[in-house]
Amino acid sequence: MRAHRIELPTPFAVGPVNAYLLEGEPLTLVDTGPKTPDAQTALEDGLARAGASLADIRRIILTHGHSDHFGNAMWVREHSGAQIFAHSADGPKFAGDRWVIEHLHRHFILAGLPETFLVSFRERMRAMRHLFDPITEFHPLQDGDTVAMDDDRLRVLHCPGHSLGHICLFHLDGVLIAGDLLLAEVSPNPVVEFTQEGRRIATLPQYLHSLRRVLLLNCEVAHPGHGGTMGNPGARIRELIGHHEHRKEEIYRHLGREPKTLVALAQELYQDLDEINMMLALSEVIGHLDLLAEEKRVSAAGRGSAVVFRAK
Ligand SMILES: [Zn+2]
Ligand SMILES: [Zn+2]
Structure with a gap:
């Protein structure tokens, strides 16, 4: 699987966010950046460097419902007719539902x-609401689903903790598209979350469970949501687990x-x-x-x- 990393600016302290263009049929974009003119220009430029254009994209997969990752999804869809795929547990965030606040x-x-x-x-x-166009309809992905690319396939892993509907994509070659599960520079935040009824969800225990699960996959390479490609992701996972134990x-x-x-x-x-x-x-x-x-x-x-x- 060939993944082109496209770095997009964000107005957040975390710095730029990554979108990934996955070569093959259907041409797939993982994450989209926030809805700012700068990020949109950077996305178009990045696609051009990979030999593609917005109109070529057939499928958008969103790792999770934070606006720096999904803000442009509707914009890309409008320019391409691509279908959007994501985990339904982040539906309220994609839609910008008020009860979250x-x-x-x-x-x-x-x-x-x-x-x-x-x-x-x-x-x-x-x-911050201007940083995304709400998404009210998308194709739901679940843990264990497979996403086909040419004759190849990626497995969907539901990895909640940083966000309730966070997914990673795993390729049997040992490649992980990690979203914000795994970052090199910072420890991903277990952002507080609630059910629609208002019950708080214990997100850090969930996050640690997700890390331990991905550790067992023995990935060789991870493509994170922020920062460069990571070799030996297992070492970073152990570091993050140790960091939380210490904290x-x-x-x-x-x-x-x-x-x-x-x-x-x-x-x-x-x-x-x-x-x-x-x-x-x-x-x-x-x-x-x-x-x-x-x-x-x-x-x-x-x-x-x-x-x-x-x-x-
Ligand atoms: Zn995030
Ligand atoms: Zn992020």
Whole structure:
């Protein structure tokens, strides 16, 4: 399988995002970049370098529902007639459903954030809506599905944790299209998520499970969602698992016997958090508290409108 990496600029701190053009029939684009003029130009230029154009694309596969990855999917579809494939668990994010924000709002109150933060967070989220065209219909992919390319095939792996509907694509040659499961420079964030009914999902335990599952595949090469192609992905997976083990113990030590809100813990561990980084920091912290709760090492109780945690 030949994958052309096309780097696309994003307005996010993570830097550029990768789309991959997979050679063969049907011509397939994995991820699309955010809906900005810069990313659209870079995508067209990258396709031209690979000897293709937007109109040639027949199939779009989305690794997950973050706008830097799927923002241009509808735009590509309009210019090509390509079909869009993705995991249905990220359907609400592709569609830009409002309830996602409502549940986050309640989570922030329980975490101990003031109302002023919630107002500015909503503004930030509203400003980000122009980075994608909502996708309301797509072909659902499930774990174990195969995606055919000429006589070749890729296996779909459902790898939740960074995003509920995150998928990777695995080729028997040992090549993994990894999306944001595996990044070289940063530890992918286990972004906080909810069911439509508002139940919070324990995303970090899910993410670690996904990592362990992919580790067993003994991949030789991984094409990540950000950064260059990665040799020996197994070493990076072990590193990420070790990082979370270490971080969990660090958070346990910070917790101590004094009850603390999620926000108090996040502010001890991270400095200068803007609205988006606060959301990511809270996701990291609650993720590790979920791991500690599985080990029965942490207890939670209500205090005012917030929840406080302490070490057992
Ligand atoms: Zn992502
Ligand atoms: Zn990403």
